Amino acid sequence: xxxxxxxxxxxxxxxxxxxxxxxxxxxxxxxxxxxxxxxxxxxxxxxxxxxxxxxxxxxxxxxxxxxxxxxxxxxxxxxxxxxxxxxxxxxxxxxxxxxxxxxxxxxxxxxxxxxxxxxxxxxxxxxxxxxxxxxxxxxxxxxxxxxxxxxxxxxxxxxxxxxxxxxxxxxxxxxxxxxxxxxxxxxxxxxxxxxxxxxxxxxxxxxxxxxxxxxxxxxxxxxxxxxxxxxxxxxxxxxxxxxxxxxxxxxxxxxxxxxxxxxxxxxxxxxxxxxxxxxxxxxxxxxxxxxxxxxxx
Numbered sequence: 328x329x330x331x332x333x334x335x336x337x338x339x340x341x342x343x344x345x346x347x348x349x350x351x352x353x354x355x356x357x358x359x360x361x362x363x364x365x366x367x368x369x370x371x372x373x374x375x376x377x378x379x380x381x382x383x384x385x386x387x388x389x390x391x392x393x394x395x396x397x398x399x400x401x402x403x404x405x406x407x408x409x410x411x412x413x414x415x416x417x418x419x420x421x422x423x424x425x426x427x428x429x430x431x432x433x434x435x436x437x438x439x440x441x442x443x444x445x446x447x448x449x450x451x452x453x454x455x456x457x458x459x460x461x462x463x464x465x466x467x468x469x470x471x472x473x474x475x476x477x478x479x480x481x482x483x484x485x486x487x488x489x490x491x492x493x494x495x496x497x498x499x500x501x502x503x504x505x506x507x508x509x510x511x512x513x514x515x516x517x518x519x520x521x522x523x524x525x526x527x528x529x530x531x532x533x534x535x536x537x538x539x540x541x542x543x544x545x546x547x548x549x550x551x552x553x554x555x556x557x558x559x560x561x562x563x564x565x566x567x568x569x570x571x572x573x574x575x576x577x578x579x580x581x582x583x584x585x586x587x588x589x590x591x592x593x594x595x596x597x598x599x600x601x602x603x604x605x606x607x608x609x610x611x612x613x614x615x616x617x618x619x620x621x622x623x624x
Contacts, residue, residue, distance in 0.1 A: 335363050336381050338460045340375075343389060347396040379494065407584055443488070449491050452514045453479040456521075458496065462510040472581025477504065478519040481527040483537060483589075492530075494522075501525070503537050537567055547581040548603040552559075555599040578603065610613045 342348055342357055351374070378389045388401040405527040408466065440526040445461075452459045458478050464471040479493040480501065533544035548608050551559065556577035564581065571578040583589060593600055600608045 336377060336384065338363060339377055339389075340381060340385070340387060343398055343400055348392065348395070348399040350395075350397050354398065367451075372552050373376060373428070388591075398568065399605070412495075420546075445506050445509055446489055448512050448514055449479060449482065449489075449506065450483065453482065453491075456518045458515040458517065458519055459491070459493075459512060460515055462511045463504060464508050464510065466508070475504075476515070477502070478521070480521060481531075485537045492527075492537075492539065494519075501539075501542075503539060505537075509525065533582055533584050534586060535583055538585060538586040538588045539590060540584055540586060542584050544584045545605045545608065547583045547585075547608060549579050549581075549593065550601045550603050551577050551579065552599060568607065585611060 333349050338361060339354075342354065344355070351371075354374075355369050358364050375392075375531070381387050382390060386412070386508075389398055390401050391398050405535060449459060451457075453614040456478075458476050460474065460476050462471050462473045463475050476496040477491065477493040478496060479491050481492055483490050483492065490503050491506060492501060492503040494500070495502045530539060553575060556570065556572075556579075559568070559577075559579055565583060567580075569580045571580065585608050590608075591610055592614055593602060
C-alpha cells in the first residue's frame with residue numbers, strides 16, 4: 328500500500344471523528360481543501376472504496392444515518408476503540424516518519440525490541456488458535472526454561488515491551504511471558520479452545536502493568552500537587568482514574584490490585600505523589616523506599 332493512500336484513510340477517519348457526523352457534501356468540501364485532493368472532488372465510488380479499505384484495515388465502520396444522510400463512525404466497545412486508536416496512531420506515526428530521512432539525526436525514538444522478532448508469529452498463533460512453543464530466559468534465573476508451550480489468550484504492550492498471556496499447557500496455569508525473552512519460537516499445528524469462563528478484559532481490568540493476580544482489588548487513593556495532577560489528567564495512570572480537586576492538591580482514586588508494577592510506578596514519581604490509601608500499599612511503598620535508602624547508607 329502506498330504511504331499516500333494510507334494517509335488518505337487516516338485523514339477521512341480523523342475528519343469524521345472530529346465532526347462526529349458529517350454529510351458527503353461537507354466531507355467533499357473539506358477534502359478539496361486537504362493536501363490529498365489536488366483541488367479535485369472525492370468521487371463517490373472512490374469514497375466507498377476507501378470506506379471498505381478502512382473497515383478491513385482498522386476494523387472501523389463508517390455508517391450513514393439514513394434520516395440525516397450524515398456519515399459517522401460506529402465506535403463499538405471502549406476496548407475495541409482503544410485498540411483502534413492505537414492502530415491509527417501507529418499508522419499515522421509510521422506514515423509521518425517515513426518522510427523524514429533527511430532529518431533522521433534530529434529525531435530520537437524509543438526502541439520496542441520485542442516487536443521485531445516474534446510478534447507476527449504470536450499474533451498469527453493467537454488469531455488461528457495455535458499453541459506457541461519456545462525457550463524462555465527470565466531475568467530471575469540463570470538457566471532458560473526449554474520447551475514451554477503456551478496457548479495465547481491475549482497480547483499487551485507495557486513500557487516498550489510486548490507480553491503474551493496464555494495457558495501454560497504443562498502447568499495448567501495462565502502465565503505471562505515477555506516476547507523479548509523468548510527464543511526459538513515455533514507455532515504448533517494443532518489448535519486449542521480458550522476456556523469460555525476466561526474473559527481477557529476482566530482479567531486485566533484491575534491491574535497496572537503485566538503482573539496479573541487474582542487478589543481482590545483495592546480502593547487506591549493518591550495525593551498529588553496541582554502541578555503533578557496536570558500530568559495525570561493528560562495521561563491517566565489507569566482507566567479507573569477519578570480526580571477529587573482541592574485548592575492546593577488533588578486526590579486521585581483508582582480500583583487496582585496491589586502489585587510490584589504499581590509500586591514501581593508510584594515510586595517513579597518521587598515526592599510528587601503520596602499514597603493515602605490503602606494501608607497495605609503505603610507499607611509496600613515505604614518498604615521499597617527504605618530498601619533503596621539502605622543502598623546508600
